[in-house]
Amino acid sequence: METSHNPRNGYTIVSQLLSSPVSRPDYQGALGRVGRRIEDNRLRAVVIKEMALGIKMIRLSNGMPCPDPLPITGAQFSLRDGTVVTMDQNDMDAITSYNYCEGIQELRNWLTELTRLEHKPPQLEMADHPEPFDLTITNGSTDATRGIFHIMLDEGDSILLENDVYSTTIGQIKLFGANPVTVDSDEQGMLADHLESILSSWPQTHPKTKRPRVLFAITSCNNPTSYTWHEERLAAVYLVCRKYDVIILEDGAYYFLQFGERKRSFQSLDVDGRVVRMDTFSKLIGAGYRLGWISGPATIISRYLRSMAQNTIHPSVLSQLLVYRILHQWGHERFQVEVKHLAAEYKKRAQLMVKALEKYCTGKSKKTIGC
Ligand SMILES: Cc1ncc(COP(=O)(O)O)c(C=O)c1O
Numbered sequence: 192m193e194t195s196h197n198p199r200n201g202y203t204i205v206s207q208l209l210s211s212p213v214s215r216p217d218y219q220g221a222l223g224r225v226g227r228r229i230e231d232n233r234l235r236a237v238v239i240k241e242m243a244l245g246i247k248m249i250r251l252s253n254g255m256p257c258p259d260p261l262p263i264t265g266a267q268f269s270l271r272d273g274t275v276v277t278m279d280q281n282d283m284d285a286i287t288s289y290n291y292c293e294g295i296q297e298l299r300n301w302l303t304e305l306t307r308l309e310h311k312p313p314q315l316e317m318a319d320h321p322e323p324f325d326l327t328i329t330n331g332s333t334d335a336t337r338g339i340f341h342i343m344l345d346e347g348d349s350i351l352l353e354n355d356v357y358s359t360t361i362g363q364i365k366l367f368g369a370n371p372v373t374v375d376s377d378e379q380g381m382l383a384d385h386l387e388s389i390l391s392s393w394p395q396t397h398p399k400t401k402r403p404r405v406l407f408a409i410t411s412c413n414n415p416t417s418y419t420w421h422e423e424r425l426a427a428v429y430l431v432c433r434k435y436d437v438i439i440l441e442d443g444a445y446y447f448l449q450f451g452e453r454k455r456s457f458q459s460l461d462v463d464g465r466v467v468r469m470d471t472f473s474k475l476i477g478a479g480y481r482l483g484w485i486s487g488p489a490t491i492i493s494r495y496l497r498s499m500a501q502n503t504i505h506p507s508v509l510s511q512l513l514v515y516r517i518l519h520q521w522g523h524e525r526f527q528v529e530v531k532h533l534a535a536e537y538k539k540r541a542q543l544m545v546k547a548l549e550k551y552c553t554g555k556s557k558k559t560i561g562c
Pocket of ligand 1: 330331332333334357409413414442444470471472473478482483
């Protein structure tokens with residue numbers, strides 16, 4: 192199958208990929224030592240049983256705070272459109288207690304539907320896909336990336352990256368003792384031919400190190416370059432990843448802020464279930480709520496959740512409930528209106544900035560507005 196970038200057969204690459212048979216990744220082999228050995232902590236194991244049985248247990252082991260003497264009994268949040276979101280005593284009981292690692296079920300359902308509408312992941316579209324799709328709420332993309340690295344990267348592992356990557360991600364990779372391997376990239380994304388040459392020559396060029404099993408990419412409005420991948424590149428890189436059984440971590444922080452029609456994501460082409468996608472509410476509702484979502488193959492998501500259970504336990508229930516109420520009130524149609532309005536606002540500001548740069552910095556800077 193064609194794997195290199197070829198403008199004449201771009202449509203063919205995408206459609207060939209979408210109609211190709213599933214090549215199920217070796218998830219166990221892609222996990223690091225932590226990901227392979229991590230188990231459900233004992234408290235979470237009880238919660239999982241409770242969910243499976245569909246019953247509500249009285250749990251004496253969790254260190255649940257008694258809600259009665261706690262100081263906050265309700266809250267109100269005013270929205271820019273004049274509506275008010277109210278939290279009553281029932282909500283406060285949920286907020287003051289521990290909750291599920293996965294996050295609030297209604298919010299997970301809403302975001303799964305959003306993912307289905309927006310990306311149409313083949314894992315969700317195909318009735319008989321061998322790997323279930325899962326989606327869980329996170330404390331934002333930074334923590335989701337850390338959690339994924341925690342289960343996937345060992346000290347000394349290599350990870351494939353674009354030329355330019357969000358500096359915090361680079362910091363996290365270094366913290367885990369992994370080696371960033373840069374694949375040549377341009378305004379349309381990563382070059383599949385270079386990726387192929389790195390992976391095919393791996394044992395000779397990098398003796399004594401494992402061939403990378405993970406690729407990280409910011410496919411829309413990259414920070415710092417602002418570039419958005421072309422769909423042919425996504426497909427070509429995906430096919431190389433399939434050949435060498437690489438798992439793709441897709442950071443979609445700016446996906447909804449694209450100027451104009453939104454471009455395809457890796458998730459939309461994920462026939463195999465090899466894409467783990469991180470999204471965030473930081474640019475849509477606010478960064479301080481520390482809320483996002485991660486989605487993709489259930490095998491990887493379940494390990495991520497085990498790691499979360501041992502670290503932050505779950506994202507803020509207040510943030511989840513508030514964001515869910517807003518999304519529920521809006522519905523999917525209004526959500527689209529809101530994010531388009533946001534993107535238009537950023538476009539105006541970007542144009543203003545370009546004008547100012549042209550006026551004051553001509554000859555001193557390189558202008559790129561890729562979104
Ligand atoms: C590419 C990219 N990913 C992730 C983040 C952080 O997202 P969050 O606030 O959800 O941690 C940022 C923040 O600027 C970013 O630029």
